[in-house]
Amino acid sequence: MCHKSRALFKVLGLAAGIGFQLLTLAADETVYGKRTNLSGIVRDAFLDELDAHYHFFVIQNESGMHYATTKSPSVNQEYVNGLIGAEVTIKGIVDPASPPNRQYLGQTVFFDGTNALQVLTPAPQNPFAVPEIEDFNFYNYGPESIVHLGLRSAHGRVLAVWQGRSLLLERKGHVPFSRIELGECEPPACGSFIEAVGYAETDLSSINLTRARWRPSDAEAMPEPVVTSATARDLFNFNGLSAFNSTYYGKTVRLSGNVLTLTESGRFQIGDNGTPVTIDVSSLPDDSQTPEIGSRIEVTGVCVLDLPNWRPNEVFPHVRGLFVVARTPDDIRILEHPSWWTAGRLAAAVFVLFGGLAAIVLWNLSLQVLVVRRARQLFKADLQRATSELRVKDRTRLAVELHDALSQSLTGVSMEVEAAIRHGTENPGNLMRHISVADKILKSCRNELRNSLWDLRNDALEERNLDEAIRRTLLPHVRDIALKVRFNVPRSLLTDNATHEILRIIRELAVNGISHGKATSIQVAGSIDGENLLFSVRDNGTGFDPDDAPGVSKGHFGLEGVRERLRQLKGKLSFEPAAGGGMKATVTIPLPKNNS
Numbered sequence: 001m002c003h004k005s006r007a008l009f010k011v012l013g014l015a016a017g018i019g020f021q022l023l024t025l026a027a028d029e030t031v032y033g034k035r036t037n038l039s040g041i042v043r044d045a046f047l048d049e050l051d052a053h054y055h056f057f058v059i060q061n062e063s064g065m066h067y068a069t070t071k072s073p074s075v076n077q078e079y080v081n082g083l084i085g086a087e088v089t090i091k092g093i094v095d096p097a098s099p100p101n102r103q104y105l106g107q108t109v110f111f112d113g114t115n116a117l118q119v120l121t122p123a124p125q126n127p128f129a130v131p132e133i134e135d136f137n138f139y140n141y142g143p144e145s146i147v148h149l150g151l152r153s154a155h156g157r158v159l160a161v162w163q164g165r166s167l168l169l170e171r172k173g174h175v176p177f178s179r180i181e182l183g184e185c186e187p188p189a190c191g192s193f194i195e196a197v198g199y200a201e202t203d204l205s206s207i208n209l210t211r212a213r214w215r216p217s218d219a220e221a222m223p224e225p226v227v228t229s230a231t232a233r234d235l236f237n238f239n240g241l242s243a244f245n246s247t248y249y250g251k252t253v254r255l256s257g258n259v260l261t262l263t264e265s266g267r268f269q270i271g272d273n274g275t276p277v278t279i280d281v282s283s284l285p286d287d288s289q290t291p292e293i294g295s296r297i298e299v300t301g302v303c304v305l306d307l308p309n310w311r312p313n314e315v316f317p318h319v320r321g322l323f324v325v326a327r328t329p330d331d332i333r334i335l336e337h338p339s340w341w342t343a344g345r346l347a348a349a350v351f352v353l354f355g356g357l358a359a360i361v362l363w364n365l366s367l368q369v370l371v372v373r374r375a376r377q378l379f380k381a382d383l384q385r386a387t388s389e390l391r392v393k394d395r396t397r398l399a400v401e402l403h404d405a406l407s408q409s410l411t412g413v414s415m416e417v418e419a420a421i422r423h424g425t426e427n428p429g430n431l432m433r434h435i436s437v438a439d440k441i442l443k444s445c446r447n448e449l450r451n452s453l454w455d456l457r458n459d460a461l462e463e464r465n466l467d468e469a470i471r472r473t474l475l476p477h478v479r480d481i482a483l484k485v486r487f488n489v490p491r492s493l494l495t496d497n498a499t500h501e502i503l504r505i506i507r508e509l510a511v512n513g514i515s516h517g518k519a520t521s522i523q524v525a526g527s528i529d530g531e532n533l534l535f536s537v538r539d540n541g542t543g544f545d546p547d548d549a550p551g552v553s554k555g556h557f558g559l560e561g562v563r564e565r566l567r568q569l570k571g572k573l574s575f576e577p578a579a580g581g582g583m584k585a586t587v588t589i590p591l592p593k594n595n596s
Contacts, residue, residue: 038066038109039089039120041150043199044211045080055080059090060150068092072113079114085123085151091116128153128197128215133171133178133207143310146207149200154178154209155217158194159225159250160302160325161187161283163266168250168304168325169196170222175206177250179304183211187283190327193219201309203317205246208309225252227300232257232275235303235322244322248303253324256298256335259291267323270297278323280304281332288329294338301326353435464491466499470524473503477511478522487526489533493591501565502535502589508562509537509585517541519582533589540582546575 040061048054053071057080060066068090092111111117124130130151156171156178165182180196188194198212230253238245255277257270266282268291279299281288291297301324308317326332463469466487474483494502506524513519519541526535546559566573571589578584 034094035091036094036109037089037091038068040066040087042083042086042088042123043150045084047077047080057083057090059088060148062148066109067107068109068111070111070113070116074113074115082123083117083119085127086119087121089118089120091118127151127213128195130197133200133209143202143204144312146200146202147310151197152200152207152209153195153197154180154207155195155220156193157220157222158188158190158192159252160304160327161190162280162304162323162325163282168302169194170250172220172222177206179203179206179208180212180214181208181210183213185213188214188216190283193217203307203309205249205305205307210309225302227252227254229253230255230303232271232277235277236275244305244319246305248322249305251303252300253303254298254300255324256296258296259293262290262293270299278321279332280323280325284326284329284332289332289334291332291334292338295334296336298333298335299324299326300331300333349435466491466494466526469499469503470506473507474510474522474524477507477514481514481519482521484521484523485525487524487535489526489528489535493528493533495592498569498589498592501569502533505562505565505587506535506537508559510539512559513537513539513541513583517543517583528591529588531591533591534586536584536586538578538582538584540578540580543577543581543583 038059038061040059042057043060043065044058046056048056048069054069055071055075057068058065059068090109090111092109094107095110130153132153132155133149154169154171156169159168159170159177161167164187167180167182167187169178169180170176171178180198183198193216194214195217196209196212196214198209201208201210228248228251230248232255235245235248235253235255236242238247255270257272257277260269260271260276262268266284267278267280269276269278271277279301281290303322303324305322306320308314308320310317463472466489467485469491470485470487471483491499510522510524513522517539519539521540523538524535525538526533528534563573566587566589569589571587574586576584576586
């Protein structure tokens with residue numbers, strides 16, 4: 001009997017909707033442009049979001065829903081809000097032309113401000129003093145009759161909250177669930193008992209409330225929700241057919257799967273070789289744990305059918321989907337995090353490594369051409385000056401040093417790659433170690449290239465003031481780092497070659513303090529101590545143990561390069577903790593006997 005009544009109800013609803021539209025169209029032809037009095041209850045009122053000059057009113061009376069609008073400045077939002085729920089009479093003109101941007105609204109009554117609107121019965125002072133949704137078999141009533149119920153209240157327990165304004169209310173009676181669409185108010189907490197008041201509507205499955213407000217109510221004797229284990233196939237399969245399984249509507253389900261997608265609307269999808277299931281976490285705190293794509297999780301939540309309310313032109317509302325609402329952060333349990341190191345990423349790393357190796361070789365070839373071209377320009381420009389030969393020789397020595405350093409580094413990269421290929425299938429651990437060392441050597445080559453190119457372009461050696469030469473050398477590396485330089489050493493005491501080596505040493509020590517020690521301040525000081533040049537580089541970083549610092553075998557060449565330069569200059573390097581934190585590196589270099 002239930003199915004027969006439902007079918008009869010749907011046919012009657014379809015006929016009523018079509019008949020209502022025909023009567024409305026017939027009436028419209030006779031009233032356009034005429035003055036009229038529109039009386040009824042103000043069901044809704046709001047400011048037009050497309051044209052802020054207009055206020056819209058939805059008036060409900062025995063003949064249905066009607067629209068009225070005004071653009072009078074005497075009507076403000078506070079006045080409009082006070083009219084919702086009041087019985088009014090509006091004097092205006094029926095016009096088929098809707099306000100701008102609302103061209104197809106249909107018959108609308110235009111009125112001129114508050115003088116044309118008369119309040120017959122004010123809105124109730126207590127918005128909750130309205131009849132409750134009765135526990136009746138609403139299949140005996142048409143959906144249009146339910147819409148004409150107007151304001152109604154409902155008591156029950158909040159099962160789920162989603163998207164900040166929607167909630168599922170569990171009630172006692174023949175229809176156990178009602179969907180509540182809130183107006184301008186914050187949603188209640190899951191599990192709380194409330195009384196909600198709003199306009200009655202239906203989605204043909206339950207009686208719902210729209211533009212509702214709520215207040216706490218006394219707890220009622222209701223059984224605790226029972227958690228039911230389910231799969232995606234259970235939710236999207238009804239009696240063996242592909243359909244939304246409405247028997248799970250309002251039930252608390254537990255299902256697991258892999259996270260497939262994440263969205264910014266507080267939802268994600270999970271699946272396990274089947275239909276994806278949407279999980280709504282919009283009501284959870286912002287700092288709650290968000291699963292990563294590819295992780296396997298277990299979700300406990302309330303199953304909700306995304307079903308719009310009935311409208312006269314849509315007799316059978318289309319089900320937009322089915323989703324599960326998580327109520328608390330504990331409802332999301334991560335079973336397994338996604339694996340980061342995959343075969344695809346390993347192949348990509350090897351591809352990038354060989355691509356970088358090819359780029360280094362090309363850069364080396366182009367750099368050789370650049371060095372030769374630069375040397376020729378310097379030779380031609382300084383041919384008639386006595387100091388030109390020395391400067392050309394120093395820059396050529398720089399090119400040779402760059403060539404030798406890169407050749408050694410690239411040889412090391414080649415050996416590590418060959419070792420990785422040789423041991424890759426037998427010992428994956430050795431493969432990763434060799435690739436890691438090769439990666440660090442390539443980064444060292446890149447830094448050496450960048451520094452060498454900077455040295456070739458930089459004219460810091462031309463500076464007669466060593467303070468300025470040091471600042472210009474460190475400028476590309478310090479940026480926002482506080483830099484203080486006090487280098488009381490005459491430039492005339494040093495050759496260009498020695499100056500170049502000292503600038504490289506200072507740069508390497510400063511970069512080490514910034515990169516590895518996370519320093520925010522660098523201090524460089526230098527002076528003459530007898531027959532020696534004494535200078536120091538101090539930082540305020542975290543410091544390190546010089547005896548335990550990683551060396552060439554682990555792909556770190558910084559300190560080894562500094563020591564190699566000091567061996568050429570017959571200098572010494574020592575480290576000690578700096579006062580107030582950080583590290584202080586002190587360098588002692590004997591002054592050359594011949595300064596010419």
